[in-house]
Amino acid sequence: MERTDTGVEVIQASPAPVDDYLDSYIGRKAADFVDAYEDVHPLCLFVGFAGPHDPWDAPGAYASMYRPEDTPPPIPIPAKPATLPDYVEPNAPFRAGAPLSPELIAQIRANYYGKISLIDYYVGRILKAFERRGWLDDLLIVFVADHGEMLGDHGRLRKGLFYESCLLIPLLIRWPGRIPATLVTNALVENIDVFPTLVEAAGLTAIGWHAGKSLWPLLRGETSNLRESQLCESGRARNHFMLRTSEYKFAVDATERTYMLFDLAHDPDEQRNLAGDASAIDLENSLRRELQRRLEQSRCAE
Known part of the structure; x- marks a missing residue:
């Protein structure tokens, strides 16, 4: 693809027809597999869509399905951001390039939403295939993602960071007669x-x-x-770990230096980094102890 001087791919429709696009192919082949399944054993099917993901190249009508001007603005960069590791800094050169303009972010978001809608369509096709076979009401469905997307939040794109934009992902589970259809939980x-x-x-x-x-x-x-906390590790930089509770988020780097501490209950957009703040030292020490406990329990530290 062409590239702009910001280092970000040009946002454009994929040159491939919708039916030949990778996620279309994956969804179609999964539905075809269900339609043709004749084995006497119960069916277990894993479907891994590649998107939604960069490059920003939704195919066909999906590229123009959403107007950039209708997309919500990104979470801003704090006026005085705390010192962060290089790979977390806003506009880190190897992740975004020059500062992202509002117009570019809006175009990226609109294209990304189109890619989500394409996957939504093919998930529907797969479920229709199960319905045609008469299996839908006996089917356990788990819909989950492996990461979120910054989409310009905090001046960043893509993944690999400990911000909520990367961490909050869908987890939907359906099993008629076994799981109440109205069940929603905020559990960690x-x-x-x-x-x-x-x-x-x-x-x-x-x-x-x-x-x-x-x-x-x-x-x-x-x-x-x-559980009382969530543990996350970053593949972007060795030995970067994050602990998240229902109220707080705490992250340390390889030197055990705290570089993120957010009060999520009062600062959900993560604008005030309390790392190193004297007023939060007791909280930081408590979260550090919990992080160490989780690391020892999980073997991540090995």
């Missing part, structure tokens, strides 16, 4: 919980050690919470 869960949840749903017991927790106590309404 992690992607590694999906594996033990599926194992338990199959009536099996997981073999060996794993850090995830089955979500079934939540799904059955037996509890409102599984």
Whole structure:
């Protein structure tokens, strides 16, 4: 693709027809697989869409489905951002290039929304295939993503950061007759919980050690919470870890220097970094102890 002088790909429709676009191909082949399935054994199907993801190249009508001027503005860069590791800084050269203009961010967001709508369409096609086979009401469906997208928030694009824009992802689970359709939870869960949840749903017991927790106590309404904190590690920089509770977010780098501390209850847009603030030293120490406990428990530190 062409590139602008900001280092960001030009936002444009994919040259490929909609039917030949990668996510279209994945969705279509998954639906075809269900339509043609004749094995006597129960069906387990994993479908991994590549998007929504950069480059910003939604195909066909999906590229113009949303108007840039209708997209919400990004979360701003704080007027006095705290010192952050290079890979977290706004407009880090290897992630965004020069400062992102509001117009460019709006174009990226509109294109990204189009890619989401394309995936939504093909998820519908897959579910229709199960419905044609008469299996939909017996089907356990788990819809989950592996990361979010900055989309210009805090002056950044793409992934790999500990901001909410990257961390908050969908997790939808449907199983008629087993899970109430109206169930919504704010419990702290992690992607590694999906594996033990599926194992338990199959009536099996997981073999060996794993850090995830089955979500079934939540799904059955037996509890409102599984854990007091979430643990996350970054693949962008070695030994960068984050701890998140229902109220706070705490992140340290490889030298154990705190570089993120946010009061999410009062600062959901993460505009005031309390890292190094004397008023938050007791809170920081408490979160550091919890982070160390979680690291030892999870083996991430190894």
